[in-house]
């Protein structure tokens with residue numbers, strides 16, 4: 364049974380009131396790849412009644428009243444992606460599409476969705492606590508650069524006037540908040556949250572103030588250096604208009620906890636109220652999340668701050684149970700078993716962690732246990748389950764880590780035989796050493812050698828598979844001439860230039876966003892050329908895109 368979208372649906376479940384109302388900019392898709400469903404189901408399992416307001420009409424305040432007043436709190440998210448990214452392209456044009464809504468048409472969610480939804484709630488339910496979360500809240504939790512608006516902004520906790528911000532994936536925090544509010548307790552001190560305090564907490568690491576960071580590039584760069592180097596283990600504080608933003612370290616979830624988030628009764632479908640297809644669901648319905656976290660620490664990516672670099676993998680039993688349930692009634696092709704980088708499943712730190720921002724940059728850390736066999740074994744087992752006709756890896760692999768595994772050529776051969784479906788995605792992003800240094804992504808194995816090994820094995824197995832490289836232009840450090848070089852090198856390695864590539868968008872709170880805004884890498888102090896001119900960005904992107 365779906366979580367209710369209306370009070371009538373809630374009554375049919377025998378619920379006379381709703382403890383928590385989740386508001387999201389996306390459609391409600393009851394599937395573990397969509398954050399609102401996960402948070403709703405986990406809260407339900409913890410004993411709370413949960414309703415969902417999906418895609419409220421942001422021009423109509425009454426759209427926020429359809430579920431009435433919640434007993435405990437409103438939980439607000441923009442949806443699976445930041446609303447500014449959902450609304451605008453890399454060249455700041457309004458998007459026509461939005462894969463997270465029925466019909467896939469743009470314009471359903473507002474810019475700055477969290478702030479907009481919070482304002483609607485404040486108009487109608489002034490005294491109800493508001494919890495903000497999801498990727499938009501997570502990546503705007505302190506002073507950050509907003510590329511679309513081309514300005515620095517304060518923490519979204521201040522601008523939204525919410526009571527608490529949950530960063531990261533959010534399950535344990537949200538349940539803890541519900542427990543505290545139902546017991547009449549304070550929400551201070553919860554791992555993985557940000558709050559505002561009148562007084563500076565004791566023993567906290569003090570960042571440069573919000574005012575200093577917004578007025579001085581030097582203070583902004585210092586703030587980011589200190590934040591990235593300390594947020595994983597320390598209580599961090601930033602002064603903001605006479606109050607203090609308090610950032611608690613992230614929770615350390617266990618495999619058992621992670622398994623439990625997938626063992627709740629998702630229907631794995633969009634709510635039946637929707638009559639048109641939702642593109643994101645069509646793409647993801649048969650994919651399996653196997654782990655969280657990314658050891659990479661690339662400067663342009665949100666994962667370091669959102670999920671963290673520690674990899675937490677689900678147990679094989681939990682994943683097999685999920686696949687068995689999906690395949691109970693029909694034959695299926697599992698289109699992915701992975702996470703941020705599929706082959707990071709099962710990788711872990713042998714000493715339990717450290718404050719480094721990346722386990723693979725500037726060089727591979729000797730404590731990172733690379734265990735490709737464990738991931739391959741998992742997929743082998745999935746393939747033996749009833750009604751599973753194929754397992755493939757749609758999300759892509761970190762090819763250089765793959766080649767660091769023991770017996771990598773044997774693993775590659777097995778992988779191609781069973782788990783590639785036409786094409787394999789890899790993400791070199793760029794080939795220029797300066798750009799790669801800015802990206803904090805130095806390949807640990809030569810790309811050309813990997814492609815050669817892949818093609819050789821495909822030929823041996825008489826398979827017409829090919830590799831699709833993800834590439835990016837306009838990154839800090841990237842120039843017209845480095846993109847010309849990338850084009851010819853990629854053509855030489857792959858025999859073609861891909862039709863699609865990404866123009867860099869500085870995402871809030873990433874290291875790249877600070878490089879873009881200030882020209883300086885907060886962690887090394889290295890200065891990079893940054894192409895900011897809109898016309899010149901288009902020209903640079905066009906070098907790779909032209910046919």
Ligand code: SF4
Pocket residue numbers: 711712713714715716717718719721722723728729730731732
């Ligand atoms: S010790 Fe090495 S593997 Fe462990 S968290 Fe630190 S960088 Fe990563």
